[in-house]
Amino acid sequence: xxxxxxxxxxxxxxxxxxxxxxxxxxxxxxxxxxxxxxxxxxxxxxxxxxxxxxxxxxxxxxxxxxxxxxxxxxxxxxxxxxxxxxxxxxxxxxxxxxxxxxxxxxxxxxxxxxxxxxxxxxxxxxxxxxxxxxxxxxxxxxxxxxxxxxxxxxxxxxxxxxxxxxxxxxxxxxxxxxxxxxxxxxxxxxxxxxxxxxxxxxxxxxxxxxxxxxx
Amino acid sequence: xxxxxxxxxxxxxxxxxxxxxxxxxxxxxxxxxxxxxxxxxxxxxxxxxxxxxxxxxxxxxxxxxxxxxxxxxxxxxxxxxxxxxxxxxxxxxxxxxxxxxxxxxxxxxxxxxxxxxxxxxxxxxxxxxxxxxxxxxxxxxxxxxxxxxxxxxxxxxxxxxxxxxxxxxxxxxxxxxxxxxxxxxxxxxxxxxxxxxxxxxxxxxxxxxxxxxxxxxxxxxxxxxxxxxxxxxxxxxxxxxxxxxxxxxxxxxxxxxxxxxxxxxxxxxxxxxxxxxxxxxxxxxxxxxxxxxxxxxxxxxxxxxxxxxxxxxxxxxxxxxxxxxxxxxxxxxxxxxxxxxxxxxxxxxxxxxxxxxxxxxxxxxxx
Numbered sequence: 001x002x003x004x005x006x007x008x009x010x011x012x013x014x015x016x017x018x019x020x021x022x023x024x025x026x027x028x029x030x031x032x033x034x035x036x037x038x039x040x041x042x043x044x045x046x047x048x049x050x051x052x053x054x055x056x057x058x059x060x061x062x063x064x065x066x067x068x069x070x071x072x073x074x075x076x077x078x079x080x081x082x083x084x085x086x087x088x089x090x091x092x093x094x095x096x097x098x099x100x101x102x103x104x105x106x107x108x109x110x111x112x113x114x115x116x117x118x119x120x121x122x123x124x125x126x127x128x129x130x131x132x133x134x135x136x137x138x139x140x141x142x143x144x145x146x147x148x149x150x151x152x153x154x155x156x157x158x159x160x161x162x163x164x165x166x167x168x169x170x171x172x173x174x175x176x177x178x179x180x181x182x183x184x185x186x187x188x189x190x191x192x193x194x195x196x197x198x199x200x201x202x203x204x205x206x207x208x209x210x211x212x213x214x215x
Numbered sequence: 216x217x218x219x220x221x222x223x224x225x226x227x228x229x230x231x232x233x234x235x236x237x238x239x240x241x242x243x244x245x246x247x248x249x250x251x252x253x254x255x256x257x258x259x260x261x262x263x264x265x266x267x268x269x270x271x272x273x274x275x276x277x278x279x280x281x282x283x284x285x286x287x288x289x290x291x292x293x294x295x296x297x298x299x300x301x302x303x304x305x306x307x308x309x310x311x312x313x314x315x316x317x318x319x320x321x322x323x324x325x326x327x328x329x330x331x332x333x334x335x336x337x338x339x340x341x342x343x344x345x346x347x348x349x350x351x352x353x354x355x356x357x358x359x360x361x362x363x364x365x366x367x368x369x370x371x372x373x374x375x376x377x378x379x380x381x382x383x384x385x386x387x388x389x390x391x392x393x394x395x396x397x398x399x400x401x402x403x404x405x406x407x408x409x410x411x412x413x414x415x416x417x418x419x420x421x422x423x424x425x426x427x428x429x430x431x432x433x434x435x436x437x438x439x440x441x442x443x444x445x446x447x448x449x450x451x452x453x454x455x456x457x458x459x460x461x462x463x464x465x466x467x468x469x470x471x472x473x474x475x476x477x478x479x480x481x482x483x484x485x486x487x488x489x490x491x492x493x494x495x496x497x498x499x500x501x502x503x504x505x506x507x508x509x510x511x512x513x514x515x516x517x518x519x520x521x522x523x524x525x526x527x528x529x530x531x532x533x534x535x536x537x538x539x540x541x542x543x544x545x546x547x548x549x550x551x552x553x554x555x556x557x558x559x560x561x562x563x564x565x566x567x568x569x570x571x572x573x574x575x576x577x578x579x580x581x582x
Contacts, residue, residue, distance in 0.1 A: 063376040
């Protein structure tokens with residue numbers, strides 16, 4: 001019988017990147033009538049937080065981050081339908097895309113995995129997203145934060161253009177803007193008027209929570 | 216000192232000997248070249264001679280790989296299938312970005328047919344360069360890192376990274392495909408007259424290596440080392456490009472046999488003076504005037520100052536090829552690139568003590 005005290009096994013499966021184990025344990029926890037939000041809060045989130053810590057300490061790298069993120073995604077795919085049916089509140093609504101001219105997706109996808117695994121409602125706007133498309137998303141969605149990802153030095157200026165477009169459309173005050181990506185720095189974020197900079201996926205979770213005063 | 220040819224200058228520098236002037240070369244976008252030449256019909260070779268640049272580099276992905284047109288993306292950009300089978304979306308630059316890999320699962324490898332490195336057309340431009348520049352300027356052949364080909368073009372980054380943890384044999388098989396092609400390509404290039412091999416592909420990001428040191432040594436460095444060993448067996452030096460913070464792994468690159476490391480990425484906090492002190496007595500340093508900031512948005516004076524600083528920090532005793540921190544891409548101001556080249560020619564003449572005080576010593580750091 002799976003009991004609530006074993007939720008740390010889900011955490012461990014995520015930390016170890018054991019996707020099948022994470023899936024199996026999540027199924028068992030659900031079958032044992034453990035509330036989905038408890039599985040999330042005591043199983044998935046602590047696991048991903050540990051993964052983030054290991055990444056921050058330089059003990060985990062992109063491969064470990066990806067297999068752990070996928071293990072968390074496996075668990076979430078079972079939990080999300082139950083959570084949404086039960087009307088469980090998310091930590092916030094986040095839209096993210098790679099800026100115009102840039103089609104890299106790996107950084108964005110890692111951020112999405114980490115945010116979702118930490119209870120955020122995330123919309124993936126895709127790659128090569130124009131300033132107009134970001135504006136449209138902000139106008140039509142009730143996102144609290146948008147994330148602008150760029151992995152090329154040449155496409156960093158398109159983050160600035162997107163922020164300018166939000167201002168021009170009168171949407172800048174409606175949403176917080178977070179920037180990130182390999183060449184992006186805090187200095188650059190400050191220069192272009194972004195609200196925050198996150199250097200990687202685990203940092204994005206902390207920064208997003210801080211932006212909404214939930215840290 | 217007697218004036219050296221560009222080739223002699225480059226080779227002497229790579230051997231960590233003091234040349235007559237700090238050498239320079241770069242990958243230079245056509246738009247920047249055309250703006251400087253004020254002539255869209257001028258060839259790359261004409262430009263190299265016009266600015267008296269010491270070497271010319273062939274980027275293999277741009278000039279020697281085949282692409283099949285697939286159409287136009289939603290944002291009006293060209294989409295092509297590269298010779299490895301990956302779908303590539305092009306941006307404003309000359310090199311595209313893989314958006315879908317050739318291999319979707321390990322089973323696909325069983326029937327995979329790799330591209331043929333021996334097709335004569337791949338070497339036509341190299342032959343022209345040899346005819347025009349051999350013995351005078353360094354003919355540098357870019358060779359995409361096996362790690363990059365296998366990760367970006369064959370497997371895709373997510374599948375590759377997962378396989379590193381879950382299925383190492385899959386990586387080994389993909390690496391072997393890429394390595395066999397690149398070894399034959401390098402052999403053919405050296406047969407024709409290439410002077411230097413320049414292996415391009417990032418092992419690190421701004422924060423640090425993409426993968427652990429253990430994975431670098433297991434999967435990433437060995438195929439690179441095979442390329443280096445082959446080039447060395449033919450008496451040809453081999454340079455390694457990787458962006459990012461390489462402090463945790465620079466010794467692995469050196470141990471694999473690299474003769475030079477490019478670009479000592481300033482965006483990742485790499486200081487070329489510190490690199491000179493730590494490993495400037497082991498390998499040549501290439502870089503590192505910022506093509507993210509000063510060359511793009513700085514004044515010509517700022518570029519001159521930064522170029523002088525690179526020479527001051529890393530030029531002592533040779534072992535510095537002064538160039539941009541990645542490439543002269545389309546966003547670089549032409550006047551800033553000119554300012555960099557002029558400054559190298561003006562302040563790069565040896566002995567550097569005539570221009571600078573406080574030159575940084577190689578090998579004075581903690582190894």
